[in-house]
Amino acid sequence: MSDPLAAGPEFPQAARAALGDAQLRRNLAHVTHSIRAKRAAAVAELPDWEALREAGRAIKAETMRHLDEHLEALERSVTAAGGVVHWARDGEECNRIVGGLIAARGATEVVKAKSLTTEEIGLNEALQARGVHAWETDLAQLIVQLSGDTPSHILVPAIHRNRAQIRDLFRAELPGAGPELSDDPGALAEAARVHLRELFLRARVGISGANFAVAETGTVAVVESEGNARMCTTLPEVLITVMGIEKVIPAWHDLEVYLQLLPRSSTAERMNPYTTLWTGVDPADGPREFHLVLLDNGRSAALADEVGRQALHCIRCSACLNVCPVYERTGGHAYGSTYPGPIGAILTPLLTDLRAGATLPYASSLCGACYEVCPVKIDIPRVLVHLRGRVVREGAHGEPGERVAMSALARMFDHPRTYAAAQRLAALLTAPLRRRGRTITRLPGPLRGWTSAPGGGDAGRDLPPPQPSFREWWRRNRP
Amino acid sequence: MRVALFVTCLADTLFPDTARATVALLERLGVAVDFPAAQTCCGQMHVNTGYGHEVLPLVRRFVRSFADAELIAAPSASCVATVREEYPRLAAQAGDAGLEREVRALGPRVLELTELLVDRLGVVDVGAVFPHAVAYHPTCHSLRTLRLDDRPLRLLRAVRGLELCELPRAAECCGFGGTFAVKNADTSLAIGEGKVGAILESGAEYCVAVDSSCLMHIGGILRRRRLGPRPIHLAELLARTGATG
Numbered sequence: 001m002s003d004p005l006a007a008g009p010e011f012p013q014a015a016r017a018a019l020g021d022a023q024l025r026r027n028l029a030h031v032t033h034s035i036r037a038k039r040a041a042a043v044a045e046l047p048d049w050e051a052l053r054e055a056g057r058a059i060k061a062e063t064m065r066h067l068d069e070h071l072e073a074l075e076r077s078v079t080a081a082g083g084v085v086h087w088a089r090d091g092e093e094c095n096r097i098v099g100g101l102i103a104a105r106g107a108t109e110v111v112k113a114k115s116l117t118t119e120e121i122g123l124n125e126a127l128q129a130r131g132v133h134a135w136e137t138d139l140a141q142l143i144v145q146l147s148g149d150t151p152s153h154i155l156v157p158a159i160h161r162n163r164a165q166i167r168d169l170f171r172a173e174l175p176g177a178g179p180e181l182s183d184d185p186g187a188l189a190e191a192a193r194v195h196l197r198e199l200f201l202r203a204r205v206g207i208s209g210a211n212f213a214v215a216e217t218g219t220v221a222v223v224e225s226e227g228n229a230r231m232c233t234t235l236p237e238v239l240i241t242v243m244g245i246e247k248v249i250p251a252w253h254d255l256e257v258y259l260q261l262l263p264r265s266s267t268a269e270r271m272n273p274y275t276t277l278w279t280g281v282d283p284a285d286g287p288r289e290f291h292l293v294l295l296d297n298g299r300s301a302a303l304a305d306e307v308g309r310q311a312l313h314c315i316r317c318s319a320c321l322n323v324c325p326v327y328e329r330t331g332g333h334a335y336g337s338t339y340p341g342p343i344g345a346i347l348t349p350l351l352t353d354l355r356a357g358a359t360l361p362y363a364s365s366l367c368g369a370c371y372e373v374c375p376v377k378i379d380i381p382r383v384l385v386h387l388r389g390r391v392v393r394e395g396a397h398g399e400p401g402e403r404v405a406m407s408a409l410a411r412m413f414d415h416p417r418t419y420a421a422a423q424r425l426a427a428l429l430t431a432p433l434r435r436r437g438r439t440i441t442r443l444p445g446p447l448r449g450w451t452s453a454p455g456g457g458d459a460g461r462d463l464p465p466p467q468p469s470f471r472e473w474w475r476r477n478r479p
Numbered sequence: 480m481r482v483a484l485f486v487t488c489l490a491d492t493l494f495p496d497t498a499r500a501t502v503a504l505l506e507r508l509g510v511a512v513d514f515p516a517a518q519t520c521c522g523q524m525h526v527n528t529g530y531g532h533e534v535l536p537l538v539r540r541f542v543r544s545f546a547d548a549e550l551i552a553a554p555s556a557s558c559v560a561t562v563r564e565e566y567p568r569l570a571a572q573a574g575d576a577g578l579e580r581e582v583r584a585l586g587p588r589v590l591e592l593t594e595l596l597v598d599r600l601g602v603v604d605v606g607a608v609f610p611h612a613v614a615y616h617p618t619c620h621s622l623r624t625l626r627l628d629d630r631p632l633r634l635l636r637a638v639r640g641l642e643l644c645e646l647p648r649a650a651e652c653c654g655f656g657g658t659f660a661v662k663n664a665d666t667s668l669a670i671g672e673g674k675v676g677a678i679l680e681s682g683a684e685y686c687v688a689v690d691s692s693c694l695m696h697i698g699g700i701l702r703r704r705r706l707g708p709r710p711i712h713l714a715e716l717l718a719r720t721g722a723t724g
Binding site: 011015019325329330362364366368369371387389402406407413414416419423426439441446448449450454459463467468469470471473474478 | 486488490491492493494495496498499514516517518519520522524525526527528529530531532533534536537540619623624650651652654655656657658659660661662663664665666667668669670671672673695696698699700702703
């Protein structure tokens with residue numbers, strides 16, 4: 001099975017393909033701009049937003065410092081409340097645990113609430129290989145699943161599809177949807193609802209992720225808009241929750257901070273429509289069995305990176321995607337990972353210890369818009385630059401020419417006379433251009449991309465030719 | 480007041496007019512300008528591309544070059560941000576406590592041009608004349624790192640004859656991003672096209688900014704597509720006192 005954290009070609013190539021898709025570009029620009037404006041308005045309503053962000057950051061930073069203790073406390077609380085806790089080192093172990101639990105109940109299908117963590121480990125495919133069909137029940141995730149696609153946005157997994165495309169997909173693939181189905185959003189939602197209702201009532205096993213898990217009480221929280229996750233976590237007899245170990249928070253009152261930060265940052269709502277909280281099992285209500293699988297899958301490696309570890313603070317709101325000028329143009333698939341956008345550009349290389357996504361830290365202009373909106377103040381530009389340093393120092397992607405050139409340039413800049421001589425040479429070589437009032441329209445070697453886009457067409461940038469330098473002028477005129 | 484000019488390698492080599500305009504503007508305002516010739520490049524490109532470990536000699540060079548300067552000013556937000564934000568980290572990573580102390584002491588003395596004008600010299604009207612329609616693009620480092628706020632706009636509003644055009648979606652990046660512009664050239668250009676579109680929408684004849692690097696990118700696209708609006712650095716605009724240009 002391919003690794004969902006290392007899917008597809010490297011970023012520059014994948015981005016080039018996405019940039020050529022006009023429909024995708026229109027959808028992305030429309031959706032990201034509209035969410036962007038709404039988020040800004042929702043956040044502006046809170047006079048203490050900056051204090052909330054700081055609290056969100058501080059709680060996570062403190063939790064990461066004692067992550068082992070908080071996880072053990074969580075295990076004790078969940079166990080005391082009648083749940084069963086499992087520990088999974090990686091995706092394979094996690095999939096084996098979940099598969100085993102389902103097989104022991106003799107189930108051949110499960111209903112699933114949207115969960116990035118299970119996407120990250122390819123759980124659906126692993127279950128399919130064991131003869132178990134996992135039905136996605138989040139509307140957008142269902143669209144993605146029916147089309148054999150992968151999500152391209154953390155919150156809006158089918159952001160790359162418009163409603164005409166969805167109507168065609170439902171007509172062809174959705175059980176019970178006929179050729180009379182229109183592209184009216186209400187009609188599309190109703191067709192999905194009819195299909196899903198039957199599944200919820202039929203399935204005996206439900207699978208969910210977790211937004212938060214409270215160590216103190218053993219309570220798991222899932223935050224959503226559609227109500228499907230509530231169905232998945234309450235109707236089936238057996239509930240299995242897969243959770244990355246970084247989702248633990250120490251105390252019940254910490255929820256107060258995150259339940260304010262998350263909806264405003266992700267859907268621009270004051271409060272999300274459904275917040276489902278459960279603690280172990282209750283003989284009178286809900287599932288008879290509850291299993292919590294705690295997944296590492298590279299998180300310990302990320303934690304070991306002192307600068308990068310703040311990426312584990314992420315609460316998956318996707319605000320950084322919506323403000324990112326790169327994501328807006330390329331969409332999520334170009335990032336080749338379950339985690340797209342600015343957060344994905346740091347999370348993917350960290351989770352894989354740079355085995356995947358070595359071009360991702362470079363997939364940013366370092367504009368800083370992501371840091372500005374992050375509800376837990378992850379300094380994404382700083383981590384990107386830090387990871388670029390790791391990529392270079394650990395030789396994670398081979399650009400030996402670049403290494404030599406950068407070294408030579410650094411040495412030249414430490415020798416002002418050599419630097420001045422290089423300036424004079426450049427000015428001399430480009431003197432004919434300047435005399436004719438021309439610009440540089442074609443650069444050689446690694447600088448070629450400046451003057452002509454590899455993607456072709458006439459896109460590119462002219463460059464003014466080097467001139468007799470300022471320092472030369474100063475030396476002559478200001479003795 | 481004496482100010483040492485931190486010219487930046489980009490202005491020194493590709494945009495000497497901007498550097499000379501900075502000198503002319505400051506001298507017109509009664510500032511004595513020095514140019515410490517030992518300075519070269521701050522190392523921003525190296526740091527941002529992952530070669531921070533290569534530029535410690537440049538950090539030391541910067542500290543040496545400007546050791547005697549009371550105030551240091553540069554016509555670039557991103558170069559100033561490199562010195563103020565990255566230098567202490569680089570020194571700390573190298574485990575050089577002495578250098579870290581020095582760069583931390585130096586940082587507050589390194590100013591972006593509009594910080595010098597508005598905060599230290601206390602001027603907003605620098606006596607400039609520029610009878611043109613102008614759109615101001617706030618570069619990412621000026622907006623989100625140095626937080627220059629409305630300093631550039633206050634300076635522009637005081638320029639005689641200048642018509643300030645509103646730039647749609649002004650706070651969005653232009654797509655330059657240093658080596659990003661060549662490593663991810665297609666994406667960089669796609670973002671740049673958006674900025675150029677906004678400049679055209681604004682109706683401006685000139686796009687003004689405080690970073691030559693972003694202007695080189697925006698201007699490069701404008702020129703390639705043979706579009707009318709021209710890039711201009713704020714220092715050059717503020718240096719103009721006649722109706723020429």
